[in-house]
Amino acid sequence: MFDELRVLALNLTWTWDPEIREVFQTLDPKLWEATRHNPIVMLSRLGPKGVERAAQKAAFAPALDRARAAVRRHLERHPPFYDAGAPLLIGYFSLEFGIAESLPIYSGGLGILAGDHLKASSDLNLPLVGVGLLYRWGFGRQKIDPGGNQTEYYAENIPDELPIRRVETGDGPLDVEAPIGAETVRIAVWRAQVGKVPLFLLDTDLESNPPHLRTITDRLYVPEPDRRLRQEIVLGIGGMRALRALGIAATVFHLNEGHSALVGVERIRELRRSRQLTFEEARLLARAGIVFTTHTPVAAGSDYFEAGLAWDLLGPYLQETGLSFERFMDLGREKPGDPRSLFCTTYLALRMADHSVGVSRLHGAVSRRIWKDAWPGLKEPQVPIGAITNGIHLPTWVADEIDSLLMEFVDAEWWDLAPGDNRWEGVEAIPAERLWDVHRSLRERLVEYACARAAPTPNLDPDALTIAFSRRFAPYKRATLMLSDRPRLKRLLASTTKPVQILYAGKAHPADQAGKALLREIVELAREETRVAFLEDYDIEIARHLVQGADVWLNNPRRFLEASGTSGMKAAANGVLNVSVLDGWWDEAYGPDVGWAIPSGATLDRQAADDEAEAEALFRALERQVIPTFYARDEAGRPQRWIAMMRASIKRLAPAYSARRMLLDYFTEAYAPAARRVEQLRVLPDWGG
Numbered sequence: 001m002f003d004e005l006r007v008l009a010l011n012l013t014w015t016w017d018p019e020i021r022e023v024f025q026t027l028d029p030k031l032w033e034a035t036r037h038n039p040i041v042m043l044s045r046l047g048p049k050g051v052e053r054a055a056q057k058a059a060f061a062p063a064l065d066r067a068r069a070a071v072r073r074h075l076e077r078h079p080p081f082y083d084a085g086a087p088l089l090i091g092y093f094s095l096e097f098g099i100a101e102s103l104p105i106y107s108g109g110l111g112i113l114a115g116d117h118l119k120a121s122s123d124l125n126l127p128l129v130g131v132g133l134l135y136r137w138g139f140g141r142q143k144i145d146p147g148g149n150q151t152e153y154y155a156e157n158i159p160d161e162l163p164i165r166r167v168e169t170g171d172g173p174l175d176v177e178a179p180i181g182a183e184t185v186r187i188a189v190w191r192a193q194v195g196k197v198p199l200f201l202l203d204t205d206l207e208s209n210p211p212h213l214r215t216i217t218d219r220l221y222v223p224e225p226d227r228r229l230r231q232e233i234v235l236g237i238g239g240m241r242a243l244r245a246l247g248i249a250a251t252v253f254h255l256n257e258g259h260s261a262l263v264g265v266e267r268i269r270e271l272r273r274s275r276q277l278t279f280e281e282a283r284l285l286a287r288a289g290i291v292f293t294t295h296t297p298v299a300a301g302s303d304y305f306e307a308g309l310a311w312d313l314l315g316p317y318l319q320e321t322g323l324s325f326e327r328f329m330d331l332g333r334e335k336p337g338d339p340r341s342l343f344c345t346t347y348l349a350l351r352m353a354d355h356s357v358g359v360s361r362l363h364g365a366v367s368r369r370i371w372k373d374a375w376p377g378l379k380e381p382q383v384p385i386g387a388i389t390n391g392i393h394l395p396t397w398v399a400d401e402i403d404s405l406l407m408e409f410v411d412a413e414w415w416d417l418a419p420g421d422n423r424w425e426g427v428e429a430i431p432a433e434r435l436w437d438v439h440r441s442l443r444e445r446l447v448e449y450a451c452a453r454a455a456p457t458p459n460l461d462p463d464a465l466t467i468a469f470s471r472r473f474a475p476y477k478r479a480t481l482m483l484s485d486r487p488r489l490k491r492l493l494a495s496t497t498k499p500v501q502i503l504y505a506g507k508a509h510p511a512d513q514a515g516k517a518l519l520r521e522i523v524e525l526a527r528e529e530t531r532v533a534f535l536e537d538y539d540i541e542i543a544r545h546l547v548q549g550a551d552v553w554l555n556n557p558r559r560f561l562e563a564s565g566t567s568g569m570k571a572a573a574n575g576v577l578n579v580s581v582l583d584g585w586w587d588e589a590y591g592p593d594v595g596w597a598i599p600s601g602a603t604l605d606r607q608a609a610d611d612e613a614e615a616e617a618l619f620r621a622l623e624r625q626v627i628p629t630f631y632a633r634d635e636a637g638r639p640q641r642w643i644a645m646m647r648a649s650i651k652r653l654a655p656a657y658s659a660r661r662m663l664l665d666y667f668t669e670a671y672a673p674a675a676r677r678v679e680q681l682r683v684l685p686d687w688g689g
Contacts, residue, residue, distance in 0.1 A: 001055055002048040008067060009039035010163055011193045015100040016119060016395040018403075019063075019070040026063040027054045037541065038102035041161045074195060079124055079416065082664070084672035086679035090128040091250035092117060093239055093260035095231070096139075096220055097132045099194060101540045103162055104155070105132065105201070107139040107220055108472050108507075109566055110295055112540070113359075114256055115194075116393035116566075120659035122195025123395075123416065126667065129248055131239040131260075133231065134164070134190050134201035139220040142507045142537040144455075148523040152510050154219065164190045164201060167246070175206070176245050178238035179317040180230055185213045187238045189246070200246070202238050223511045225305050229313050232303070232345065236262025237317070240270065252674045254291045254666075255353065258302055258345035264290055264352030265328070269321040279322040288677040291670045292353035294346060294385070297363060297563045299370050302346040310343050334373050350374045350385070354677065355670045359564040360389045362587045365604060366560050388669060389585055390564040391662030394654060397570040399548040401438045402650070405430050419655040427651040432643045433636070439551075439575060439646065446549025450503055450533045453542075459530035460501050465630045467579075468550035468571070470505035470538060473515040473522075476561040479504065480521050484615045492622065493531045498631045500622075503550065505535040505542050547571040552626060555580040556618060558609040559602040566657075573654040575646035579626060581614070585657060593648040596621050 005023070014020040024039045025032050028046065035041040046054060054060070092114070098106030099115040106112065114130070121128040140152030159166070167174040167189040174189045188203040204216040216230045240263055243250055253263050267286040271277050277285070296302055307329055318328050330336035331351045332343040350356050350371055358364035364387025372383045394415040395403070406414040410426040417423055444462040451457055460466075473479055482489050482502075492500045504522050508515030526534040535542050547553070553571035555562070555578065565584040572578055578595035580586040590597050599617045602609050629641050655661065 002051045013195045019066045023063045023067040084675040086675040088675040090252045092254045093131045094256035095259040104138045116659045118194040118197045119393040120663045122197045130199035134203040148520045164192045176241040237266045240266040258349045261345040261349040290353040292349045292356045304342040356385045358387045363563040388665045391659040392569045393659040442549040454533035458533040464499035467502045467552040468546045469554045473508040473519040501531040505538040559583045559600040569657040572649045
């Protein structure tokens with residue numbers, strides 16, 4: 001029994017399948033909550049004897065049977081085969097992966113997207129493996145001090161308490177090596193199983209390494225350039241060597257942001273060594289198989305390194321590749337040949353990849369503008385950066401109660417239906433009273449959760465219009481936009497006939513003092529206004545409650561600075577209505593049937609935002625449209641227009657902004673063409689094919 005449950009815990013399918021998750025909740029509900037939904041720690045505390053005792057509950061045996069059946073369904077499910085027309089195995093590299101709160105190796109949206117990418121790949125049987133880092137201390141946990149300031153503390157990730165296991169070979173645990181200047185770091189390889197997709201995590205905290213190398217994989221997003229470049233060497237070069245040591249012959253390499261740009265350089269070195277190619281031949285073949293996704297909407301958001309640092313940490317290694325140091329630097333410089341230009345990993349990735357994309361249509365246009373210097377002489381519309389809009393893994397983020405309605409009225413596997421499939425019309429058949437009752441219960445659960453977590457305890461009403469704002473506290477996201485007119489905000493919060501309440505959550509980067517100042521304003525507001533709550537230490541669990549239980553998802557960044565914004569997609573799939581600036585995904589998703597737009601005067605040529613005017617537009621939308629629609633009730637007390645918008649949001653936006661759609665876009669537009677291009681080049685006679 002104990003061993004079987006441990007096997008279930010080590011496959012992260014339980015993070016999105018409620019029937020597998022239920023077996024752990026049933027085993028010991030209090031311990032499940034106390035361990036922050038970590039079945040590995042839960043089983044360790046119970047031990048085999050404790051598990052046997054807990055399993056005597058009448059509800060446990062049927063729960064275990066349902067979990068076994070769910071596992072069989074996942075293993076036996078074979079969706080349509082997508083033929084790439086060439087050998088295809090994708091290596092997906094990311095500095096962070098957000099899969100579950102019990103595996104805290106993520107910071108925010110980039111990591112959550114990467115986790116959803118793996119989950120959807122498992123659902124689709126896409127041949128993909130993930131590569132990332134195993135952080136000993138992860139990203140800073142948030143604590144609000146008595147003055148309302150964010151402080152950080154770091155909780156140790158103990159491998160024995162995580163849903164991972166060390167990769168073993170016939171000779172013992174697998175280690176690989178990577179060069180760090182004149183030194184060599186040894187790297188342990190761990191495996192997390194995300195459904196059918198393996199995720200390999202690299203760890204330098206080995207006794208065989210000197211102290212300064214052991215700490216490379218200490219924390220996520222370290223601010224020091226020296227430590228950041230060391231991490232990127234481990235991810236890019238060490239990750240490629242780990243795949244080779246595992247016998248995984250990937251043909252396509254997906255770089256999720258520029259942090260993994262060194263994958264391309266290591267791929268060149270591999271090809272030159274194994275195929276006896278010239279540098280240019282190896283670069284052409286390597287480039288053919290590299291897909292790059294850029295997430296940043298501003299050039300300053302990328303990583304930049306001084307030439308001296310690059311020489312110290314990469315100089316000896318580059319000699320093995322046949323790539324001179326100056327040529328390497330030029331691949332990462334805005335202006336090749338300019339010794340004053342810093343080395344930028346985004347430029348390196350763009351020049352190494354045959355296919356580069358932004359994460360929404362609008363972000364693709366922004367990316368072509370800010371990175372056009374990578375292709376001097378090309379006009380901006382010709383810059384080869386496309387767009388594949390992000391998506392979310394629906395089974396992870398849609399509430400179980402909404403899932404049950406969709407299984408009943410749409411399809412038993414509704415989350416696997418393509419946009420436009422006629423079965424989505426079943427959403428319209430969901431009775432208004434059932435959809436509203438389910439939504440109200442989710443709002444009630446959110447209010448109860450927020451009151452238990454927030455300090456001071458807010459005075460929240462389970463029937464009041466509930467607005468959620470949760471994201472990273474960066475200045476461009478304008479968390480305090482509504483605070484620009486405090487009297488007007490207070491009137492909304494103080495209403496007794498049409499009450500409004502606001503839930504905030506999010507972290508500022510530990511080094512972002514401007515972001516921390518904005519966060520302090522929100523905390524102070526929550527301490528003054530009992531209908532405002534700030535939920536400390538934002539993570540996947542808090543996000544799930546918010547996107548499932550709020551009525552309105554508020555997003556008011558300065559336009560062109562929000563690359564995508566997947567949190568709004570998660571809310572929309574639950575029938576939560578978006579109120580947002582037309583930026584990122586909302587620029588292409590918005591329609592008056594699914595939410596509201598905050599007008600902005602910013603254009604691609606004139607990106608300056610008018611904060612005062614946009615705050616006025618936000619208040620006007622709330623006062624004249626959002627609040628009246630929510631409180632316009634029929635005789636049964638239901639807001640029929642609001643419910644119609646909820647149906648439209650689920651029916652239209654859930655399939656269009658799902659990770660399934662995103663993965664199929666990557667397959668048809670990037671992965672399959674890359675695989676075919678690699679195969680064509682591989683078999684050229686002059687290259688020994």
